Amino acid sequence: MTISVAERAELRTAVGELLAERCTESDVRRVMTSDEGFDRDLWRQLANQGVLGMLVDGAYGGLGFGALELETVAEETGTALLPAPFISSAVLTVALVNAAGSDEDKQRLLPVLADGTAIGTVALTGRSGSWTPEGVDVQAAADGTLTGSAHYVTWGQVADVVLVVARTDDGFGVFEVSVGADGFERSAATVFDPTVRLSTFSFAGTPARRLGTAGWDAAKEALDHAVIASAGEQVGGARRIFDMTVDYLKTRIQFGRQIGSFQALKHMAADLLIEVENATSAAQHAASEKAGNSENADGAVALAGFACAEAYETIAMNAIQMHGGIGFTWEHPAHIFLRRARTGLHLFGGPRLHRERYLVSKGA
DSSP: OOOOHHHHHHHHHHHHHHHHHHSOHHHHHHHHTSSSSSOHHHHHHHHHTTGGGTTSOGGGTSOOOOHHHHHHHHHHHHHTTOOSSIIIIIIIIHHHHHHHOOHHHHHHHHHHHHTTSSOEEEEOBOTTOOOSGGGOOOEEOTTSOEEEEEEEEETTTSOSEEEEEEEETTEEEEEEEOTTOTTEEEEEOOOSOTTSOEEEEEEEEEOOEEOSSOOHHHHHHHHHHHHHHHHHHHHHHHHHHHHHHHHHHHHOEETTEEGGGSHHHHHHHHHHHHHHHHHHHHHHHHHHHHHTTOTTHHHHHHHHHHHHHHHHHHHHHHHHHHHGGGGGSTTSTHHHHHHHHHHHTTGGGHHHHHHHHHHHHTTO
């Protein structure tokens, strides 16, 4: 279901107001150093707003929205630097259940993901972190047991619903693993960005239950939604750190003048504004093409995958430079945005993979 432009604006406002109140800079700093890494009370409020069930059909307790609404909300979560398993659970896991699960699977899993009582994650890529079929390191035996490891698992330590993409004798399958299953171990990874938690999963003859009969196509569908959500977050974060930098240029005085009046900084700001607008266009175009099941959706998602990630890093790095010494300090939020930007360069494929995918979509 796709809602009107006005309704999407209302959705954006509602989510933005909640995060402005409950996900301030001080909240982010407090939560990102906590044991779980996210605020469960805020998580419940996001569920009450329907944010966690956006991609869940109404028959399973969700809103039944699509890529356009997802990208809109993601811009707000990115603006707030939301430290929570939003993309992991409400996007990647839900989209994979939608694509691979039977009706029984959906009846069992989607309602608890939508209402926030369960948190989901997907173990998809191996140590290479390629997020491609070649990068899958988990093997499923004929009896459904899993062996191997998965890396860069988003929010794996707090997940209640664990889905694993594994190799099978005839391709790939999607499997569900109980968090207490024999031979299943999860360990927290050291992260550069404390607002996004990552884990490593290992499986040693671990019993698993296959969801439906879908293969890599289901994983690709879920990854497409994760890339669109990430692009939205990158746009939101990029615009926020850009606005903060412009405000600083207007108030910082050197040599008796606002530093924003210096020609070099004016030119830098103009260049960064172009980066923000280009990234915004790429993210929203990808969402629109995906929502419309366009034949150009693959290329549009791939374009957003590299354009938004690179723009965010460029803007965050330059923002720190334009802030001068204060931008390098732990007390200033600029470096937190840079850390989130750097994380986005590697999750769900990275610019190199997305560029290759874009060229393939264009027949190059």
